[in-house]
Amino acid sequence: MPIHHDSAAHRFTTARAGHTGELVYELPAANIIDFVHTFVDEALRGQGVADELARAALAYARAQHLKARTSCEFMAGFVQRHRAEYVDILAA
Numbered sequence: 001m002p003i004h005h006d007s008a009a010h011r012f013t014t015a016r017a018g019h020t021g022e023l024v025y026e027l028p029a030a031n032i033i034d035f036v037h038t039f040v041d042e043a044l045r046g047q048g049v050a051d052e053l054a055r056a057a058l059a060y061a062r063a064q065h066l067k068a069r070t071s072c073e074f075m076a077g078f079v080q081r082h083r084a085e086y087v088d089i090l091a092a
Contacts, residue, residue, distance in 0.1 A: 001049070003056040012057050019043040023053040023075070032091055033061045034069040054078045058086055067091035 004013050012023045021040035025033050035057060040049045054075060061068045069091045070076040079086055 001052055003053060005056070005060060012053050012060075014049060014053060016044060016049075021049040021053055023050075023057050023072075025057065028069075031066055032069060033057075033064075033066040034071050035075040036071045038072050038074040050074055051078065058089065062089050 001014050001016060005011075006013065010025050010027065012025075014021050019041035021044055022038070023035060024037040025035050028034055035054075038050050038053065040053075057075075058068060058079075060066075066089070068079070068086070068089050070079050079090065083090075
């Protein structure tokens with residue numbers, strides 16, 4: 001599924017069949033990205049949409065050499081489940 005990064009709005013989005021998902025972030029410091037909110041329309045839930053948004057956002061963080069914070073409950077859980085993949089980019 002295509003993920004769109006809107007850097008001006010600080011969010012990653014996707015759409016399917018008229019339904020959307022988004023992951024919103026903030027840049028609180030020069031080398032920090034904080035994932036603050038994830039939302040997926042009910043019609044898309046349970047289809048891995050939030051996971052794909054998370055993977056795209058974390059890949060962006062890695063490519064930009066940013067350390068990731070997870071203020072969003074979903075993102076905190078995602079990173080916990082996949083910690084080995086992302087330990088190198090997690091903020092202390």
